[in-house]
Amino acid sequence: MKDRTAKDQPDSSKPSRRRFLKSGAVLAGVLGACADSGNVSDSGPRTLGDIPSPYGQRSTYEKSVRYTHLSDTPEAGPSRTPLQDSYGILTPSSLHFERHHSGVPTIDPSQHHLLIHGMVDRPLVFTMEEILRLPSVSRIHFIECSGNSGREWTTPEPTVQRTHGMLGCSEWTGVSLSLLLSEVGVQSEAKWIIAEGADGCKLHRSIPMEKAMDNIVIAYAQNGEAIRPEQGYPLRLVVPGWEGNTHVKWLRRIKAVDQPYMGREETSKYTDLMPDGKARQFTFVMEAKSVITFPSGRDKLPGPGFYEITGLAWSGRGLIKSVEISIDGGQSWQEAQFQEPRHPVALTRFRLPWRWEGQEVTLRSRCIDETGYVQPSREALIEARGLNTRYHYNGITAWRVSSDGSVQNAYA
Amino acid sequence: MKDRTAKDQPDSSKPSRRRFLKSGAVLAGVLGACADSGNVSDSGPRTLGDIPSPYGQRSTYEKSVRYTHLSDTPEAGPSRTPLQDSYGILTPSSLHFERHHSGVPTIDPSQHHLLIHGMVDRPLVFTMEEILRLPSVSRIHFIECSGNSGREWTTPEPTVQRTHGMLGCSEWTGVSLSLLLSEVGVQSEAKWIIAEGADGCKLHRSIPMEKAMDNIVIAYAQNGEAIRPEQGYPLRLVVPGWEGNTHVKWLRRIKAVDQPYMGREETSKYTDLMPDGKARQFTFVMEAKSVITFPSGRDKLPGPGFYEITGLAWSGRGLIKSVEISIDGGQSWQEAQFQEPRHPVALTRFRLPWRWEGQEVTLRSRCIDETGYVQPSREALIEARGLNTRYHYNGITAWRVSSDGSVQNAYA
Numbered sequence: 001m002k003d004r005t006a007k008d009q010p011d012s013s014k015p016s017r018r019r020f021l022k023s024g025a026v027l028a029g030v031l032g033a034c035a036d037s038g039n040v041s042d043s044g045p046r047t048l049g050d051i052p053s054p055y056g057q058r059s060t061y062e063k064s065v066r067y068t069h070l071s072d073t074p075e076a077g078p079s080r081t082p083l084q085d086s087y088g089i090l091t092p093s094s095l096h097f098e099r100h101h102s103g104v105p106t107i108d109p110s111q112h113h114l115l116i117h118g119m120v121d122r123p124l125v126f127t128m129e130e131i132l133r134l135p136s137v138s139r140i141h142f143i144e145c146s147g148n149s150g151r152e153w154t155t156p157e158p159t160v161q162r163t164h165g166m167l168g169c170s171e172w173t174g175v176s177l178s179l180l181l182s183e184v185g186v187q188s189e190a191k192w193i194i195a196e197g198a199d200g201c202k203l204h205r206s207i208p209m210e211k212a213m214d215n216i217v218i219a220y221a222q223n224g225e226a227i228r229p230e231q232g233y234p235l236r237l238v239v240p241g242w243e244g245n246t247h248v249k250w251l252r253r254i255k256a257v258d259q260p261y262m263g264r265e266e267t268s269k270y271t272d273l274m275p276d277g278k279a280r281q282f283t284f285v286m287e288a289k290s291v292i293t294f295p296s297g298r299d300k301l302p303g304p305g306f307y308e309i310t311g312l313a314w315s316g317r318g319l320i321k322s323v324e325i326s327i328d329g330g331q332s333w334q335e336a337q338f339q340e341p342r343h344p345v346a347l348t349r350f351r352l353p354w355r356w357e358g359q360e361v362t363l364r365s366r367c368i369d370e371t372g373y374v375q376p377s378r379e380a381l382i383e384a385r386g387l388n389t390r391y392h393y394n395g396i397t398a399w400r401v402s403s404d405g406s407v408q409n410a411y412a
Numbered sequence: 413m414k415d416r417t418a419k420d421q422p423d424s425s426k427p428s429r430r431r432f433l434k435s436g437a438v439l440a441g442v443l444g445a446c447a448d449s450g451n452v453s454d455s456g457p458r459t460l461g462d463i464p465s466p467y468g469q470r471s472t473y474e475k476s477v478r479y480t481h482l483s484d485t486p487e488a489g490p491s492r493t494p495l496q497d498s499y500g501i502l503t504p505s506s507l508h509f510e511r512h513h514s515g516v517p518t519i520d521p522s523q524h525h526l527l528i529h530g531m532v533d534r535p536l537v538f539t540m541e542e543i544l545r546l547p548s549v550s551r552i553h554f555i556e557c558s559g560n561s562g563r564e565w566t567t568p569e570p571t572v573q574r575t576h577g578m579l580g581c582s583e584w585t586g587v588s589l590s591l592l593l594s595e596v597g598v599q600s601e602a603k604w605i606i607a608e609g610a611d612g613c614k615l616h617r618s619i620p621m622e623k624a625m626d627n628i629v630i631a632y633a634q635n636g637e638a639i640r641p642e643q644g645y646p647l648r649l650v651v652p653g654w655e656g657n658t659h660v661k662w663l664r665r666i667k668a669v670d671q672p673y674m675g676r677e678e679t680s681k682y683t684d685l686m687p688d689g690k691a692r693q694f695t696f697v698m699e700a701k702s703v704i705t706f707p708s709g710r711d712k713l714p715g716p717g718f719y720e721i722t723g724l725a726w727s728g729r730g731l732i733k734s735v736e737i738s739i740d741g742g743q744s745w746q747e748a749q750f751q752e753p754r755h756p757v758a759l760t761r762f763r764l765p766w767r768w769e770g771q772e773v774t775l776r777s778r779c780i781d782e783t784g785y786v787q788p789s790r791e792a793l794i795e796a797r798g799l800n801t802r803y804h805y806n807g808i809t810a811w812r813v814s815s816d817g818s819v820q821n822a823y824a
Contacts, residue, residue, distance in 0.1 A: 046612045049515030052491035052642070054477035056506040059645045061521055062638050065466035079464035087585035087633035088550035090502075094468040095637065103461030109473055135720050135765055138500035138751045173499035200458045221499035223635065225507065226474050230464070233471045308547050339550045341753055353547055 058094075066095055067161045075103035075200075078145065080165025083293045083312065089140070089339060089347045091168035093223050098230045099145050099166060101265075102200030105250055109234040112198070114218070118255035121185030128220070128234055131175055137217060138173040139240070140343045142314045144286050146243035146270060150390035152397070153382070156411040160296035163397060163409065169314075169347035172238045174219035177212055181256070190256035195237055198250040205246045206260030207239065211284075215240050218251065241316030241345045242284040243392075245270050275386030286316035288375050289394040290323055290350070290367035297412075301405035304358035309336075310351045315369035320348040326364045327354065330377070330398075333366070344370075356401065362410050363399045378411060470506075478507055479573045487515035487612075490557065492577025495705045495724065501552070501751060501759045503580035505635050510642045511557050511578060513677075514612030517662055521646040524610070526630070530667035533597030540632070540646055543587055549629060550585040551652070552755045554726045556698050558655035558682060562802035564809070565794070568823040572708035575809060575821065579726075581759035584650045586631035589624055593668070602668035606675075607649055610664040617658045618672030619651065623696075627652050630663065653728030653757045654696040655804075657682050687798030698728035700787050701806040702735055702762070702779035709824075713817035716770035721748075722763045727781035732760040738776040739766065742789070742810075745778070756782075768813065774822050775811045790823060 066079035078099040081091055098104075109128045117123035145166035157163050181193075186209065193212045196204040207216075217238040220227060227233045232249030239246045245265055260266065260282070272280040290313035295301060313320045319342055324333035336350035350365070366375045376384070378395035385392075398410035478491035490511040493503055510516075521540045529535035557578035569575045593605075598621065605624045608616040619628075629650040632639060639645045644661030651658045657677055672678065672694070684692040702725035707713060725732045731754055736745035748762035762777070778787045788796070790807035797804075810822035 046514075046614070047517075048487045048612050049512070049517040050641070051482070051486040051515060052478065052480045052489060052510045052512065054480070054491075056478075056508070056510075056640050056642055058505075059519075059521075059638060059641050061646075064637070066464065066468075068464045068466070070463070074463040075460045077464060079466075085637070087548075087636055088583045090583050090636040092505075092635055092637045093470075096468070098464045098468075100461070100464065102458075103463060105459075105461040107471075109471075133719065136499075136722070136763065138761060171500045171502050200460050202458070223504055224499055224502040225476070225497070225504045226471060228468050229462070229471050230468055233473075307545065310548070341755065343753065349550060351548065 064095065066097065067165060076101050078147075078166055080161050081168050083160045083165055083167065083291070084296055084299070086293055086312070089169055089312075089343075089349050090223065091170060091347075093170065093225075093228045093231070096168040096170065096228070096231060097145070097166045099147075099244060100199070100230070101203050104230045105199050106229065107198060107234060107250060112234050112252070114235060114251060115253045116180055116184050116256075117253075118194075118257050119187040119190035120256050121187065122183075124180075124184050131218070131220065131235070134175045135179065136173055137176055138171055139217065139238075140169065140171045140346045141238060141240050142167065142169040142345065142347045143238070143244050143247055144314070146245060146283070146286065146391045149393040152378070152393045152395065152411070153387055153390060156409045158297045158409055158412060160291060160293050163297070164291045166244070167312075167314075167347075170222045171224065172217055172219040173221035174217045174235075174238070177216040177218055177237070177254070178214070180218070181212060186256050189258050192257050192260050194253075194255040194257055194261050195246075195248040195251060196253040196255070197232070197248045198252040203248060203265065204261065204263050205248055205265055206257075206263065206282075207246055209256070211239065211242070241286060241318075243270065243286055246284060270391060272385065272391050273388035275388065283392055286314075287392070287394050288315035288317070288320070288367050288369040288373050289313070290365045290375055291397045292325070292363055292365050292399055295363065295401060295407045296399050297407055297409045299407040301356060301401060301407070303405065304356050307354050307356055308351055309354045309363060310349065311365050313348045313350055313365070313367035314346065315367070315373070316345060317369050317371050317373065318344045319370040321368050321370050323348075323350040323365055323367045325352050327361050329362045330364055336365070358403060360403050361401050363401065364396050366396050476507065478509065479577060488513050490559075490578055492573050493580050495572045495577055495579065495703070496708055496711070498705055498724070501581055501724075501755075501761050502635065503582060503759075505582065505637075505640045505643070508580040508582065508640070508643060509557070509578045511559075511656060512611070512642070513615050516642045517611050518641065519610060519646060519662060524646055524664070526647060526663060527665045528592055528596050529665075530606075530669050531599040531602035532668050533599065534595075536592075536596050543630070543632065543647070546587045547591065548585055549588055550583055551629065551650075552581065552583045552758045553650060553652050554579065554581040554757065554759045555650070555656050555659055556701075556726070558657060558695070558698065558803045561805040564790070564805045564807065564823065565799055565802065568821045570709045570821055570824060572703060572705050575709070576703045578656070579724075579759075581726075582634045583636065584629055584631040585633035586629045586647075586650070589628040589630055589649070589666070590626070592630070593624060598668050601670050604669050604672050606665075606667045606669055606673050607658075607660040607663060608665040608667070609644070609660045610662040615660060615677065616673065616675050617660055617677055618669075618675065618694075619658055621668070623651065623654070653698060653730075655682065655698055658696060682803060684797065684803050685800035687800065695804060698726075699804070699806050700727035700729070700732065700779050700781040700785050701725070702777040702787055703809045704737070704775055704777050704811055707775065707813060707819045708811055709819055709821045711819040713768060713813060713819070715817065716768050719766050719768055720763055721766045721775065722761065723777050725760045725762055725777070725779035726758065727779070727785070728757060729781050729783050729785065730756045731782040733780050733782050735760075735762040735777055735779045737764050738778075739773050741774045742776055748777070770815060772815050773813050775813065776808050778808050
């Protein structure tokens with residue numbers, strides 16, 4: 001129904017519908033302004049509609065899509081979730097962001113195997129049927145690429161889909177990695193695991209054994225059905241709270257080893273180059289972060305009146321404890337309301353009623369997680385980390401609403 | 413990956429894959445039985461896969477579908493959720509059951525209106541844009557047709573999709589009905605509302621004002637995107653815990669009135685004819701109920717060994733407090749584990765590890781909700797209500813596992 005995605009597509013000049021009134025009234029005015037019962041009558045057509053279907057599709061009136069800026073090597077790139085069109089805390093699997101390093105492989109689950117080997121007493125290979133028979137767990141978790149918001153360091157982007165869209169939240173179901181590791185008998189010298197995918201580049205990441213024994217899920221289902229191909233069908237890691245790249249997709253192998261492999265994705269990529277020229281490596285945890293999804297960049301408020309400010313907050317370290325919103329450029333902050341219940345390491349929806357008087361304002365959100373960590377300002381983040389990195393940006397985002405109602409990234 | 417749906421389709425003789433091992437070992441045996449690392453090698457192809465897509469689809473290897481037994485009037489019938497293929501607590505929107513009374517209308521949201529009128533001070537009409545601008549709420553709730561399990565009263569069906577498939581659970585987002593009712597100014601004489609859909613039959617239900625003022629949501633989103641056409645696009649009621657028929661789809665009108673309208677769906681249908689010939693009417697609340705989804709009817713266990721019994725429990729009155737499982741025909745019961753956190757008036761996933769020794773057993777689940785209500789046995793339910801009704805069956809389901817591993821509805 002909302003269709004603000006078009007504004008993000010290259011070369012698109014299609015006007016987008018907005019989710020606000022043509023009139024600019026406050027809440028009571030909004031409701032009083034539209035009393036015209038002539039629009040609904042009892043004399044409508046009584047024709048029969050469509051019959052039940054085996055597998056449903058969305059309405060043809062719905063146009064929201066993932067944002068992709070295709071490069072010369074589109075197999076090694078992302079698509080971004082349309083957060084401006086998001087509701088609640090769940091991301092529809094069809095709109096969940098992607099990040100591939102050599103494209104999406106087509107895998108027949110009857111031919112797929114998972115090998116667990118290395119420094120273990122009993123190396124094992126599992127078929128999908130075997131994995132599906134084992135004790136299962138389900139958890140609602142976010143996944144965020146550590147490159148999400150990467151351009152916010154230096155060249156901020158115009159829309160929330162482009163600034164924060166490498167983010168999604170799903171109910172994941174699978175088997176506890178720790179269960180499988182205890183069954184193969186990990187040897188005491190093994191301090192890391194290497195997780196490897198079945199995609200063209202055999203993407204692999206080194207993960208400390210302590211995390212592997214903690215809460216990692218070998219997932220085969222997302223939001224109640226099999227994981228989608230672009231999310232790793234038939235098997236992926238879900239590594240709660242850690243950067244998306246560690247959630248290895250199309251998982252085919254786990255090897256217990258005594259040291260990290262120093263692969264491409266943990267040396268030349270997914271490291272944070274600091275101002276002194278040294279690089280932070282294995283910066284796994286995604287720290288607390290929030291963003292307002294409405295109003296956000298390229299929205300246009302039709303006039304003064306009532307609006308609901310809403311957005312998302314998340315932390316790789318657990319629960320979001322509070323979200324505060326500033327409508328005066330960061331001078332004062334007020335508490336937003338949450339969609340309850342909150343889940344640890346999951347997207348958390350916040351909302352705040354707001355009456356816009358028509359003046360220029362800048363909207364900011366900042367969150368605090370259960371460890372007491374406060375999402376930093378952009379300035380403080382850059383002060384601490386410099387401008388050499390493209391990863392792990394979690395600074396406060398500021399949306400400037402001009403007096404004509406147009407909304408822009410205040411840092412762009 | 414699991415594909416047990418085919419067994420439910422009329423005239424299908426396609427064999428279905430199972431989610432268990434060919435070997436019949438206990439857990440340790442399962443894992444030890446498949447050590448063959450030759451199945452995974454480093455020499456696989458390194459071809460590029462598919463590029464990112466605007467709106468994803470499931471794998472072509474996934475075949476699970478809703479069950480529909482098309483009648484001469486398919487526009488007035490259900491399709492059923494493949495619960496045997498369910499994971500976690502969420503139902504994918506594409507697989508969520510349907511129940512239509514005159515088919516699925518095609519509605520352009522820019523032309524859709526919601527009228528609120530009757531015994532109110534200020535009748536109002538809302539466009540979708542106006543509704544989307546109002547303060548929003550999101551909640552995870554189940555919806556169950558009160559005709560779900562309706563054949564269990566007299567002629568029990570063979571599979572869990574057919575016995576319990578008019579059931580789904582989603583994250584719903586929309587506007588609180590109570591907010592809109594307070595804005596229109598409901599007059600003191602108004603004791604009910606009539607909610608009416610825009611489908612061919614203009615389906616309508618009478619709902620007491622007390623519930624309307626409590627927790628009903630006028631929903632426009634399901635699982636993070638716009639409601640699907642067959643779920644009421646662009647607007648439906650979500651009436652937490654009440655029979656599915658009250659969750660009026662394609663909602664176009666709410667009228668405040670002083671008495672129920674005694675429409676078709678609350679007189680000739682959706683009433684419970686008791687043994688004495690009198691009918692219970694307005695039996696809105698869906699009482700606590702549970703069912704084992706694996707193993708369930710028409711599964712076939714390949715042999716003795718480890719299995720995880722799993723299923724779903726729910727109550728229209730709030731949280732599920734406990735689920736117990738009997739593997740000895742109801743003589744003794746043991747506590748199942750829950751997927752946490754649990755949500756009130758939502759599907760709740762339970763799990764129990766089980767070692768099958770190869771003997772004939774009958775598996776039952778029973779749940780207790782936070783009010784202390786205990787799901788009744790089939791016998792107790794029939795004793796209380798007789799056999800004249802097709803609605804509100806919530807008795808215990810029993811799956812009989814024969815010594816050859818085949819599973820049947822023990823009451824069929």
